[in-house]
Amino acid sequence: IAKQIRIERQIGEGRFGKVCLANWRGEHVAVKIFTTINDQSWLRETEIYQTVLLRHENILGFIAADLKVSAGGAQMMLITEYHKRGSLHDFLKENTIDTAQLVIMARSIASGLAHLHEPINGTHGKPCIAHRDIKSRNILVKTDGECCIADFALAVRYDRRNEIDIAPNSRVGTRRYMAPEVVNDTIDVTSFSAFKAADMYSTSLVFWELCRRSRQSWPVGGSPMLQADEYMLPYANLVGSDPSVEDMRLVLMVQRARPDIPMRWKCDNRLRVISELIQECWHQNPNVRLPALRVMKTLRKLEDSETLES
Numbered sequence: 001i002a003k004q005i006r007i008e009r010q011i012g013e014g015r016f017g018k019v020c021l022a023n024w025r026g027e028h029v030a031v032k033i034f035t036t037i038n039d040q041s042w043l044r045e046t047e048i049y050q051t052v053l054l055r056h057e058n059i060l061g062f063i064a065a066d067l068k069v070s071a072g073g074a075q076m077m078l079i080t081e082y083h084k085r086g087s088l089h090d091f092l093k094e095n096t097i098d099t100a101q102l103v104i105m106a107r108s109i110a111s112g113l114a115h116l117h118e119p120i121n122g123t124h125g126k127p128c129i130a131h132r133d134i135k136s137r138n139i140l141v142k143t144d145g146e147c148c149i150a151d152f153a154l155a156v157r158y159d160r161r162n163e164i165d166i167a168p169n170s171r172v173g174t175r176r177y178m179a180p181e182v183v184n185d186t187i188d189v190t191s192f193s194a195f196k197a198a199d200m201y202s203t204s205l206v207f208w209e210l211c212r213r214s215r216q217s218w219p220v221g222g223s224p225m226l227q228a229d230e231y232m233l234p235y236a237n238l239v240g241s242d243p244s245v246e247d248m249r250l251v252l253m254v255q256r257a258r259p260d261i262p263m264r265w266k267c268d269n270r271l272r273v274i275s276e277l278i279q280e281c282w283h284q285n286p287n288v289r290l291p292a293l294r295v296m297k298t299l300r301k302l303e304d305s306e307t308l309e310s
């Protein structure tokens with residue numbers, strides 16, 4: 001396949017490789033090119049994408065893994081669907097959304113995460129997967145307005161037989177989005193549900209980013225005013241652009257701070273329901289956080305009910 005791929009331009013820089021827009025048999029695809037130093041990440045992401053029954057509309061669609069051996073060495077690549085609206089992070093920087101879109105995006109992220117977290121039983125079932133690097137840069141916006149989850153090089157898998165499939169190096173992921181128990185290294189790496197609870201904390205921060213950029217119409221002097229807050233990374237008001245573990249420990253453990261929930265979110269039913277989910281999922285105690293499946297069901301009900309009313 002690698003021979004039929006025509007790289008057009010670079011569109012992103014991941015932790016382990018660069019992402020390019022490419023043309024394969026006349027259609028646009030995304031290609032992540034790893035340098036030989038990061039072959040472990042290429043192997044790991046390939047392994048996760050090839051997990052039985054992983055395919056799902058809210059998981060980035062995998063096409064192929066390929067190896068191009070050339071004079072200069074080996075070029076490892078992974079090929080997936082191309083999503084022209086880009087990452088959720090970039091999308092939210094440029095766009096605001098209405099609360100109907102907000103619910104669709106949040107529900108689709110919860111749905112993708114529930115698909116990762118839940119086992120599919122049976123002899124050829126799917127193991128549970130914890131992502132461990134959920135953030136708005138690792139989520140893509142699809143043309144149908146739903147989102148899909150990408151970047152699985154740090155994921156861990158668990159099936160009842162042989163437990164967690166890799167020796168989970170305890171502190172991985174993006175420090176800004178790390179759960180408190182990951183920041184202070186008290187996460188119980190032998191319990192798979194601890195990794196799922198840490199994913200829910202990171203997801204609550206992504207939901208907070210989404211809510212900030214959602215417009216709500218509230219009558220001010222009779223005419224509906226559409227208001228959204230400007231885009232902001234979680235904790236941007238408390239830490240710098242590349243926070244250290246210590247910076248995050250001070251914020252999460254000492255100050256016990258969380259991002260601000262504006263009063264305006266209480267005046268809109270959709271924003272109020274989602275801000276309640278956010279506060280449960282970023283709880284200091286991992287056992288209080290809601291499972292992805294519960295969050296997805298609550299958001300699906302909200303999606304259906306509001307469509308009836310509106």
Ligand SMILES: Cc1cccc(C2=C(c3ccc4ncccc4n3)CNN2)n1
Pocket residue numbers: 011012014019030031032045060078079080081082083084085086087137138140150151
């Ligand atoms: C395994 C793999 C292959 C190609 C891209 C990606 C990837 C991303 C990706 C995928 C498709 C895209 N389409 C458009 C714009 C950015 C994209 N980023 C983001 N993080 N990883 N992953």
